[in-house]
Amino acid sequence: MPRPAMTETIEPTYSRVITALYPVLQRITVREWSGLENVPKTGGFVAACNHTSNMDHFPLAHFLVEAGRAPHYLAKDSLFKxxxxxxxxxxxxxxPVYRGTSRATSALSAAKEALQRGACVCIYPEGTITREPDFWPMTGKTGAARLALETGVPLLPIAMWGTRDIMWPYRDKLPKLLPAKLVQVSAGPPVDLDDLRDQPITATTLRTATTRLMDQITGLLEDVRGIPAPAERFDPRGHAADPTRGGKTA
Structure with missing residues (x-):
């Protein structure tokens, strides 16, 4: 099956990469997708998704490409070498993200520039693969909310489930590509930030926006998994959870 037409102009290299990878992703996943209509067709936006596996990047990109958008990830600088x-x-x-260096802030500046050019920028607001024992979203970092508030673009919540069956976090070194695995992705309406956009961007404003984002991602994931999330969101600070031990697979 040929890849969908894009609703934006993208780099020639990116177009070739998408054309090459699209049929591969079609083969290695069985897809249950919902909320494609919520993905903005034009203009910049932040796509914020929960994170359960090192394989998340590919199905998330597949979902967004199906909606006609090309994702731009913040990726560790070692991948650019x-x-x-x-x-x-x-x-x-x-x-590129240069963690722990004087260039660490350059990634957010580059992301802002991409959003202002009308790009889709993907962020995992938890900052890492979840440490929550049953793989629910943890507390979020404020970077995604900051980008959305500073640029005025939509903040799109996305929930994904099933990628651990392709590559279990912190255990598998290589993905298990066949047989095809069920991957569920659901995008909700953009987070309502209207009451925050005219306010100063303070720690309180960012935390309010981030809480709304994580609430929506968690709600989407509850619908996908068919079970309720824990009443209290997991905060990795002060916990020693072992994600390799697994958890419920519902």
Missing amino acids: PPGVKQIMYGCGQI
């Missing part, structure tokens, strides 16, 4: 991979990453407009 190997020859060949470096050219693909830059050629696809991905954004």
Whole structure:
């Protein structure tokens, strides 16, 4: 099946990469998707998704491409170093993150510029693969909310489930691509930030926006999994959860 037409102009390298990967992703996943109509067709927006596996990037990209949008990830700078991979990453407009260096803030500046150009920027607001024992979303970091408030773009909540069956976090070194695994992705309406957009961007404002975002992602995931999330959201600070032990698979 040919890939869907894009609703935006993208880099030639990115177009070739999408064309090459689309049929592969069609083969290795059985897809249950909902909320494609909530993905903005034009203009910049932040796509914020829960994070349960190192394989999340590909099904999330697949979902967004199906909606006609090309995702731009904030990715660790080491991925921009190997020859060949470096050219693909830059050629696809991905954004390097220089953690723990004086250049760490450059990623947010680059993300803002991409959003202002009308791009889709993908962020995992938890900042890492969840440590919650049953893989529910943890407390979120404020970067996604900050980008949305500083640029005025929509903040789109997305929930994903099933990628652990392709690559279990912190255990599997290589993905199990066949047989095809069920991957469920659901996008909700953009988070309502209207009452916050004219306010100063303070720690309180960012935390309010982030709480709304994580509430919506968690609600979407409850619908996908068919069970309620814990009443209290997991905060990794002060916990020593072991994600390799697994948890419920519902």
